[in-house]
Amino acid sequence: MEKVRIVIAGPRGRMGKEAVYLTGRTDHFELVGVLDYKHEGKRLNELDDFTSPAYDVPIYTDIEKCLQEVKPDVLIDLTTPEFGMFHAKTALQYGVRPVVGTTGFTNENLAELEALCEEMDRGCIIAPNFALGAVLMMKFSKLAAKYFDDVEIIELHHDRKLDAPSGTAVKTAELIAEVRKPKKQGHPEEKETIQGARGADFDGMRIHSVRLPGLIAHQQVMFGADGETLTLKHDSYNRTSFMSGVRFAVDEVLKANVLIYGLENIME
Numbered sequence: 035m036e037k038v039r040i041v042i043a044g045p046r047g048r049m050g051k052e053a054v055y056l057t058g059r060t061d062h063f064e065l066v067g068v069l070d071y072k073h074e075g076k077r078l079n080e081l082d083d084f085t086s087p088a089y090d091v092p093i094y095t096d097i098e099k100c101l102q103e104v105k106p107d108v109l110i111d112l113t114t115p116e117f118g119m120f121h122a123k124t125a126l127q128y129g130v131r132p133v134v135g136t137t138g139f140t141n142e143n144l145a146e147l148e149a150l151c152e153e154m155d156r157g158c159i160i161a162p163n164f165a166l167g168a169v170l171m172m173k174f175s176k177l178a179a180k181y182f183d184d185v186e187i188i189e190l191h192h193d194r195k196l197d198a199p200s201g202t203a204v205k206t207a208e209l210i211a212e213v214r215k216p217k218k219q220g221h222p223e224e225k226e227t228i229q230g231a232r233g234a235d236f237d238g239m240r241i242h243s244v245r246l247p248g249l250i251a252h253q254q255v256m257f258g259a260d261g262e263t264l265t266l267k268h269d270s271y272n273r274t275s276f277m278s279g280v281r282f283a284v285d286e287v288l289k290a291n292v293l294i295y296g297l298e299n300i301m302e
């Protein structure tokens with residue numbers, strides 16, 4: 035089997051580091067370079083967390099130079115929305131398929147990438163959550179929303195997280211909105227005595243974001259009806275939990291020539 039040539043953007047980050055280790059333990063993956071905003075000209079294995087010879091690859095700060103020199107098949111981005119968008123666009127323009135875990139993309143970003151995939155005849159996967167259990171929680175939430183119109187999403191993350199609500203919560207709300215009868219929840223005359231008490235409003239349903247040290251990534255989707263509640267809950271206790279989804283996405287993006295937003299679209 036030919037190896038998949040991979041570049042990782044954000045290799046020193048919490049997720050990027052796990053993705054680098056994933057390439058080290060996956061026989062058909064080959065890390066061929068990384069993209070950082072510093073350390074140009076160094077080799078990744080010169081840095082403390084990556085001393086294995088498997089990580090003797092160049093560090094680039096210029097994406098175009100990186101793509102021209104190492105010619106990857108796939109670029110995995112785990113950075114920030116601003117750079118994630120720039121990396122995904124540039125990769126597609128070079129015929130390289132992006133797998134993006136970075137969250138915080140706007141609908142305009144998604145539309146732009148969708149058009150670029152079509153123009154370049156290349157796939158791109160944007161996965162707000164790579165944990166397979168979290169994807170199932172989202173799928174089950176959509177199923178439950180056919181029967182329950184009242185729902186609140188409570189997402190809980192570590193306190194280093196930049197975006198709120200989480201990409202997972204937004205995606206869950208979007209999936210629910212596809213099937214839920216439109217409804218403004220709560221009492222029609224309810225008033226917040228402290229601003230934000232009822233959370234963010236998405237199509238009349240509420241999203242609550244909790245940020246605490248000690249947490250990694252967690253979500254509860256709570257449905258209510260007369261005399262009953264149904265709670266769907268997922269917890270990631272470490273970042274290795276995301277890596278089977280990253281491996282799956284890399285294998286799938288090679289077969290794709292369109293934008294895939296969410297692993298639920300390719301998980302049967």
Ligand SMILES: NC(=O)c1ccc[n+]([C@@H]2O[C@H](COP(=O)([O-])OP(=O)(O)OC[C@H]3O[C@@H](n4cnc5c(N)ncnc54)[C@H](O)[C@@H]3O)[C@@H](O)[C@H]2O)c1
Nearest residue numbers: 044046047048049069070071113117135136137162163164
């Ligand atoms: N899809 C998922 O399953 C999933 C899981 C966890 C986190 N995330 C998302 O992934 C992203 C990263 O999360 P994290 O916890 O690893 O954050 P982090 O802050 O630990 O890592 C981000 C890394 O990006 C690097 N970076 C910033 N600008 C860069 C640039 N221009 N070029 C190259 N590297 C650059 C930073 O140096 C940093 O190391 C966030 O958007 C987060 O929401 C997604």
Ligand SMILES: O=C(O)C1=N[C@H](C(=O)O)CCC1
Nearest residue numbers: 137162163195200201202251
């Ligand atoms: O740690 C993060 O940041 C995470 N972000 C994703 C999101 O925004 O949904 C997925 C889980 C971890």
